[in-house]
Amino acid sequence: MDVRILDTADQIAVAAGELFVRQIKTNPQTILGLATGASPVKMYQYLISQYRNGYLDFSKVKTYNLDEYCDLPRDDKNSYYTFMHENLFNHINIKEENVHLPNGNAPDMAAECASYDKMIADIGGVDIQLLGIGTNGHIGFNEPADTFTEGTYKVKLTDSTIKSNSIYFDEGAMPRFAVTMGVGTIMTAKKIVLIATGESKQNAVYAMVRGEVTPHCPASILQQHPDAVIFADRAAAAKLL
Ligand code: GLP
Numbered sequence: 001m002d003v004r005i006l007d008t009a010d011q012i013a014v015a016a017g018e019l020f021v022r023q024i025k026t027n028p029q030t031i032l033g034l035a036t037g038a039s040p041v042k043m044y045q046y047l048i049s050q051y052r053n054g055y056l057d058f059s060k061v062k063t064y065n066l067d068e069y070c071d072l073p074r075d076d077k078n079s080y081y082t083f084m085h086e087n088l089f090n091h092i093n094i095k096e097e098n099v100h101l102p103n104g105n106a107p108d109m110a111a112e113c114a115s116y117d118k119m120i121a122d123i124g125g126v127d128i129q130l131l132g133i134g135t136n137g138h139i140g141f142n143e144p145a146d147t148f149t150e151g152t153y154k155v156k157l158t159d160s161t162i163k164s165n166s167i168y169f170d171e172g173a174m175p176r177f178a179v180t181m182g183v184g185t186i187m188t189a190k191k192i193v194l195i196a197t198g199e200s201k202q203n204a205v206y207a208m209v210r211g212e213v214t215p216h217c218p219a220s221i222l223q224q225h226p227d228a229v230i231f232a233d234r235a236a237a238a239k240l241l
Contacts, residue, residue: 001209001222001223001225001228001230002227002228002229002230003209003230003232003237003240004229004230004231004232005232005233005234005237005240005241006231006232006233006234007233007234008233009042009197009233010042011233012042012043012195012197012231012232012233013042013043013045013046014046015231016043016130016193016195016229016231017043017046017047017050019128019191019193019229020032020043020047020128020130020193021047021050021055021056023127023128023191024056024057024058024061025056027127028057028059028060028061029060029061029062030061030062030127030128031061031062031063031064031120031123031124031125031126031127032061032062032063032064032126032127032128032129032130033063033064033065033066033126033128033129033130033181033186033189034063034064034065034066034084034088034130035065035066035130035131035132035140036065036066036067036080036083036084036132037132038132038197039132039133039195039196039197040087040130040132040195041087043130043195044087044088047088047092048088048091048092051091051092051093052091056092057093058092058093058094059093059094059095060098061094061098062098062099062100062123063084063089063094063098063099063100064100064101064116064119064120064126064181065080065084065100065101065102066129066131066139066140066141066180066181066186067080067101067102067140067141067178067179067180067181068080068081068101068102068103068104068178068179069104069175069177069178070104070105070109070154070175070176070177070178070179071104071105071175071176071177072104072105072175073105074103074105078168078169078173079104080101081101084099084101100116100119102116102152102179102180102181103179104175104177104178104179106179109154109179112179113151113152113153113154113179114151114152116152116181117151117152117181117185120185120188121188125188125189125190126188126189126190127189127190127191128189128190128191128192128193129186129189129191129192129193130193130194130195131186131192131193131194131195131219132194132195132196133194133196133201133204133205133208133219134160134161134164134204135160135164135200135201135203135204136158136160136161136204136217137204137207137208137216137217137218137219137220138158138161138218138219139183139186139194139218139219139222140180140181140182140183140186141155141157141161141178141179141180142155142180142182142183142186142218143155143157143158143161143218144158144215144216144217144218145215145216145218146215146216147215148182148183148184148215148218148221149182149183149184149215149218150182150183150184150185151181151182151184151185152179152180152181152182152185153179153180153182154177154178154179155177155178155179155180156176156177157175157176157177157178162174162176183215183218183221187221187224187225190227191227191228191229192222192225192227192228192229193228193229193231194208194219194222194228194229194230194231195231195232196230196231196232196233196236196237197232197233197235197236198233198235198236199235199236199238201232201235201236202235202236202237202238202239203239204217204219205230205232205236205237205239205240206239206240207219207220208220208222208223208230209223209230209240210239210240
């Protein structure tokens with residue numbers, strides 16, 4: 001695990017963004033694994049600025065997002081589909097057919113999950129996977145549990161995640177279920193980049209980096225990944241310092 005502690009979220013956006021820039025420059029057909037939440041937003045803005053400067057071309061890039069809510073229309077203002085278009089896809093030259101998110105409204109969820117994993121496996125896996133981290137140590141929507149999850153699956157969200165994410169929803173509208181890449185799917189990525197900022201992530205970051213590898217802190221599995229880079233600002237890294 002390569003832990004890089006920087007002063008500000010803006011510095012992280014550039015440093016993490018540069019890893020993505022380099023990857024796309026090296027291989028224009030890169031397969032990106034993407035994440036939602038507040039953590040990646042500034043990095044997406046950095047990628048957009050590089051595109052606008054004429055430095056980056058997304059025309060051959062393919063993306064696979066980590067997760068999506070269940071029982072929420074795809075075009076809902078809070079869907080991850082909408083989030084990704086508003087924060088990245090609408091501002092770069094990626095082709096819509098190259099953009100993938102799991103379908104949280106699929107009639108046959110088991111088939112949807114299996115086909116999502118198969119799609120990723122068939123293209124040779126994700127080259128570089130972006131992650132945030134939940135205050136409870138979750139990655140994607142892999143909540144603390146007794147065992148590590150494997151492939152993509154439908155998950156019941158924990159109370160702590162519902163509490164953290166319900167700030168975005170009208171009262172009572174926060175979905176209770178989501179579909180997410182499993183920890184096993186995430187770990188197949190060739191490179192993983194995790195961004196953690198702010199004091200609320202202190203305990204999760206400490207457990208991920210210094211704690212034992214346990215499904216009670218799903219992010220701790222990244223200790224076993226051969227190429228995981230963790231970017232934390234001083235607030236999120238406070239317990240490591
Ligand atoms: C959500 C997402 C995760 C994200 C996490 C942290 O629940 N499913 O992928 O990493 O929350 O979000 P934020 O970056 O807003 O703190």
